[in-house]
Amino acid sequence: MACRSKLHHILLSVVCVILFSYAGAYDPLDPTGNITMKWDIMSWTADGYVAVVTMTNFQMYRHIMSPGWKLGWVWAKKEVIWSMVGAQATDQGDCSKFKGNIPHCCKKNPTVVDLLPGVPYNQQIANCCKGGVVASWGQDPSAAVSSFQISVGLSGTSNKTVKLPKNITLAAPGGGYSCSPAKIVPSSIFMSPDGRRKTQALMTWNITCTYSQLVASKYPRCCVSMSSFYNSTITPCPTCACGCQNKNKCVLSAPKIQSVVTPTIDNPILHCTEHMCPIRVHWHVETNYKEYWRVKMSVTNFNYFINYTQWTLVAQHPNLNNVTQVFSFVYKPLVPYRSMNDTGMFYGIKFFNDLIMEAGPDGNVQSEMILQKDAYTFTLKEGWAFPRKIYFNGEECMMPSPDQYPRLPNSAPANLFPVSLRAALLAICLLVFC
Ligand SMILES: *[C@@H]1O[C@H](CO)[C@@H](O)[C@H](O)[C@H]1NC(C)=O
Numbered sequence: 454m455a456c457r458s459k460l461h462h463i464l465l466s467v468v469c470v471i472l473f474s475y476a477g478a479y480d481p482l483d484p485t486g487n488i489t490m491k492w493d494i495m496s497w498t499a500d501g502y503v504a505v506v507t508m509t510n511f512q513m514y515r516h517i518m519s520p521g522w523k524l525g526w527v528w529a530k531k532e533v534i535w536s537m538v539g540a541q542a543t544d545q546g547d548c549s550k551f552k553g554n555i556p557h558c559c560k561k562n563p564t565v566v567d568l569l570p571g572v573p574y575n576q577q578i579a580n581c582c583k584g585g586v587v588a589s590w591g592q593d594p595s596a597a598v599s600s601f602q603i604s605v606g607l608s609g610t611s612n613k614t615v616k617l618p619k620n621i622t623l624a625a626p627g628g629g630y631s632c633s634p635a636k637i638v639p640s641s642i643f644m645s646p647d648g649r650r651k652t653q654a655l656m657t658w659n660i661t662c663t664y665s666q667l668v669a670s671k672y673p674r675c676c677v678s679m680s681s682f683y684n685s686t687i688t689p690c691p692t693c694a695c696g697c698q699n700k701n702k703c704v705l706s707a708p709k710i711q712s713v714v715t716p717t718i719d720n721p722i723l724h725c726t727e728h729m730c731p732i733r734v735h736w737h738v739e740t741n742y743k744e745y746w747r748v749k750m751s752v753t754n755f756n757y758f759i760n761y762t763q764w765t766l767v768a769q770h771p772n773l774n775n776v777t778q779v780f781s782f783v784y785k786p787l788v789p790y791r792s793m794n795d796t797g798m799f800y801g802i803k804f805f806n807d808l809i810m811e812a813g814p815d816g817n818v819q820s821e822m823i824l825q826k827d828a829y830t831f832t833l834k835e836g837w838a839f840p841r842k843i844y845f846n847g848e849e850c851m852m853p854s855p856d857q858y859p860r861l862p863n864s865a866p867a868n869l870f871p872v873s874l875r876a877a878l879l880a881i882c883l884l885v886f887c
């Protein structure tokens with residue numbers, strides 16, 4: 454496609470950025486979403502304590518994907534980590550002043566990562582060793598937890614002398630998290646498996662980390678395109694929807710040899726498109742029945758060397774209160790405010806389409822859904838049939854501007870079939886790279 458001048462690109466990017474209003478740290482579709490970290494001191498030792506750290510992802514549709522989380526903090530005193538179970542510090546640091554027993558990590562600011570699946574049992578504890586991958590609460594609460602055990606020395610040995618770690622950071626692929634200071638909370642209570650005995654942590658503190666798209670990335674990382682049976686025009690993603698700063702790094706076909714540096718979400722190798730987004734979500738209004746209507750959704754991956762595991766898609770549309778059937782995706786209504794039921798999440802079926810493959814012929818997933826009409830609100834006019842918001846993996850996607858939405862022809866169409874056929878064909882073309 455014709456290359457526009459640099460100035461044109463810059464102007465467009467500026468317009469795109471202005472058009473795209475970020476949600477900030479507060480996500481209106483998941484107002485209480487956060488990742489909470491809990492440190493439970495289970496025992497005091499001669500020079501410190503043993504704690505179990507539990508990270509729970511309370512976010513409804515934002516997971517931590519591979520290669521997983523990295524947790525960092527700064528010790529308040531001269532603490533060292535004697536040992537860890539279920540996780541490890543990435544850098545031991547300078548332990549030269551220790552003789553005999555050498556600590557696991559002597560750094561003032563340790564960085565801890567989860568262990569990989571399949572480590573020996575004596576290095577595991579419950580909810581560990583998933584390579585730092587943590588599911589979203591909406592998709593799988595049982596997999597939304599990650600834990601490790603840490604044995605700390607040269608620290609206080611009572612709840613009066615222990616100092617809490619400072620400057621806690623949670624890094625995840627794609628970034629975007631900031632964490633509160635640790636705060637002492639009432640000690641956790643644990644139930645024995647048979648429910649007949651209660652035990653209590655000696656001391657507990659919590660840290661809450663929240664996500665902000667603005668912190669995560671200057672540009673959006675997904676966009677929305679649209680089409681309909683009643684108009685053969687396909688509304689593409691806005692040009693430079695995800696910023697054109699990588700325009701000269703993109704490629705037109707799968708690179709033969711993988712570069713030395715493995716591409717990551719933060720540093721991808723993209724297929725060249727006008728929008729330059731790693732992910733495009735296409736919403737096609739497919740059919741209008743008497744009492745129902747039908748939507749086709751497809752998600753296309755433009756990343757080479759990046760597979761999206763456990764992906765999630767969130768849509769906001771007033772008719773989602775009346776979803777009748779969803780094919781080949783799982784659907785779960787999200788009801789952040791009790792009075793509104795206009796938001797829901799979609800995700801893949803395990804072992805079938807919960808993985809979106811890297812860019813190429815298999816780099817997409819699709820689904821259709823049938824919605825029951827409410828005679829008073831349903832209309833094909835004014836873009837009503839298109840979503841208000843789309844999120845992919847918890848990031849808001851850039852929408853086309855409303856004046857670009859497919860519009861109803863002014864005259865009532867006499868025969869919809871050829872038009873819908875044409876639109877369907879175009880939609881198929883759109884699935885292949887545009
Ligand atoms: C974190 O999320 C949980 C579950 O949604 C919620 O109960 C809690 O209030 C949240 N914490 C903060 C500090 O927002």
Ligand SMILES: *[C@@H]1O[C@H](CO)[C@@H](O)[C@H](O)[C@H]1NC(C)=O
Pocket residue numbers: 489490491507509638639659
């Ligand atoms: C501390 O975090 C846990 C989740 O790990 C949560 O259940 C608990 O309510 C939190 N406590 C406070 C006071 O926020």
Ligand SMILES: *[C@@H]1O[C@H](CO)[C@@H](O)[C@H](O)[C@H]1NC(C)=O
Pocket residue numbers: 612613637656
């Ligand atoms: C410390 O422990 C004592 C009892 O061992 C308890 O009374 C006190 O409330 C605890 N203080 C804190 C800050 O947890």
Ligand SMILES: *[C@@H]1O[C@H](CO)[C@@H](O)[C@H](O)[C@H]1NC(C)=O
Pocket residue numbers: 527619620
């Ligand atoms: C914690 O972070 C703040 C701001 O980034 C910095 O000013 C401060 O020095 C840090 N504290 C420690 C102990 O590193």
Ligand SMILES: *[C@@H]1O[C@H](CO)[C@@H](O)[C@H](O)[C@H]1NC(C)=O
Pocket residue numbers: 758759760810811
């Ligand atoms: C993506 O998944 C496919 C199929 O499981 C695999 O062959 C490929 O190596 C994966 N690519 C990456 C970058 O993990």
Ligand SMILES: *[C@@H]1O[C@H](CO)[C@@H](O)[C@H](O)[C@H]1NC(C)=O
Pocket residue numbers: 773774775776777786788794
């Ligand atoms: C929300 O809508 C779904 C159908 O999409 C329905 O199954 C669910 O019961 C509704 N929930 C509430 C709280 O209205």
Ligand SMILES: *[C@@H]1O[C@H](CO)[C@@H](O)[C@H](O)[C@H]1NC(C)=O
Pocket residue numbers: 774775825826827828
């Ligand atoms: C779904 O639509 C029907 C028909 O308009 C309506 O009677 C019903 O209340 C709707 N269901 C919900 C959950 O809004």
Ligand SMILES: *[C@@H]1O[C@H](CO)[C@@H](O)[C@H](O)[C@H]1NC(C)=O
Pocket residue numbers: 684685686856857858859860861862863
């Ligand atoms: C289809 O929609 C486009 C974009 O809104 C509009 O410009 C065009 O006139 C519409 N086509 C017809 C046949 O109405």
